[in-house]
Amino acid sequence: MDTGLSSEHQKLSAKAREFCEQILQPHELEVEENRGLPEASRPELRKAVCDWGFAGINHSIEDGGQGYSIFEQMLINEQLGRATCGLWAVMWQPAISLRFGTEEQKEQYLRPSCQGKRRGCFAITEPEAGSDPRRVQTVAIADGDSYRITGEKWFVTSYNASDYIIVHAHVDGDPDKPTLFLVDVDTPGIRHLRSPHFMHTFIFDHAELAFENVRVPASARLGEIGEGFALTKDWFVEARLQIAAHCVGAATRAAEVANDYAEGRIQFDQPIRDFQAIEFSIADMATEIMAGKSLLYRVAAEITPEVDRKRIHARVSALKLFCSEMAGRVVDRALQVLGGRGYMCENPVERLYRDLRVDRIWEGTSEIQRAIIGGQIKKRGLGVYTEW
Ligand SMILES: Cc1cc2nc3c(=O)[nH]c(=O)nc-3n(C[C@H](O)[C@H](O)[C@H](O)COP(=O)(O)OP(=O)(O)OC[C@H]3O[C@@H](n4cnc5c(N)ncnc54)[C@H](O)[C@@H]3O)c2cc1C
Incomplete structure (x- = not known):
């Protein structure tokens, strides 16, 4: 092998x-x-x-x-x-x-x-619909050869860099008909409510948008009526894998910064790395990254068109859960090794500390990943995670 x-x-x-x-x-x-x-x-x-x-x-x-x-x-x-x-x-x-x-x-x-000539953002989440997207209230009412979309969307990432929105709405208000629509941002009836600040500093915004009777042609429907979740499933696999990959990269940088600092920082007449407390902390960071990276490469390598999508979905949940939580632990240790300097915004570790927190929330919270994993174990047995 x-x-x-x-x-x-x-x-x-x-x-x-x-x-x-x-x-x-x-x-x-x-x-x-x-x-x-x-x-x-x-x-x-x-x-x-x-x-x-x-x-x-x-x-x-x-x-x-x-x-x-x-x-x-x-x-x-x-x-x-x-x-x-x-x-x-x-x-x-x-x-x-x-x-x-x-x-x-x-x-x-x-x-x-x-080609970078256009950019889209994705709008599923709403004030009343987060982890449970069946609670989406946004409706797309069929009206001749068009739809009229009405509702409110939250946390729409990269809205201020986008010229179209992929909107998840229930056709005729029926939760059994979740459907995606391609909506250009300049379509009449779309109102930007606000773009609040978040814990991390992110290059683009996370907007709150109102859709007020936004008329789109029937040709704006992406996929069939009711296929909204089916079309998003593959996206979840890739997005969760992407998060896990970002987390491993971020944790590695944080550990590198801490490791370099521990080498050069002298207190009590010796590099702080020579204190066992610091040495062990760096050892734990390295071990955690090694575990997360091994899992990341292993899961990514097995994703080929031939492999059962459900298995992939099950494993990517565990991967996202582990890597996001691992990176949170690593960056916390790295910041501690840096002392007061780690708390300064000009230090990348401070920024990573804030950046990484959302990875336990978006694209399915840690609790939702655990619920998926638990459900898979019930349905398919523990082997999905242990026998491979
Ligand atoms: C910075 C940022 C960017 C985002 N970008 C986008 C975007 O571009 N497009 C988009 O559509 N959405 C986006 N989101 C929304 C994100 O996907 C949701 O925040 C996430 O799914 C959680 O929903 P919620 O915030 O409503 O929390 P809730 O669903 O209200 O959850 C609150 C708490 O309850 C727990 N919980 C809920 N259900 C269960 C359960 N069944 N079992 C156990 N615990 C449970 C959760 O884990 C959490 O701890 C973004 C969010 C953030 C913070």
């Missing part, structure tokens, strides 16, 4: 690391100070994503993407996860559900999104 990376994969990972260090990291403090990525910096970064060959890494060449495998996407995301302030989101990864669009929808939305 060969568990090493091929030379191609090593090269790709090194290139993504270089992209992160040369292109993304120089913008970190600018984003932190401006509470977002200034408009002026966006074109340069957009161009860099294209120049480096990272435009649409999660779609096929036919659909305008780079045709990378899931494993290769994971390698890239791991390295980009080292960047703070969500700068990894500079690299767009258009929603997987677009893959199931009509040829016309692909031409209008997917291909330009892969």
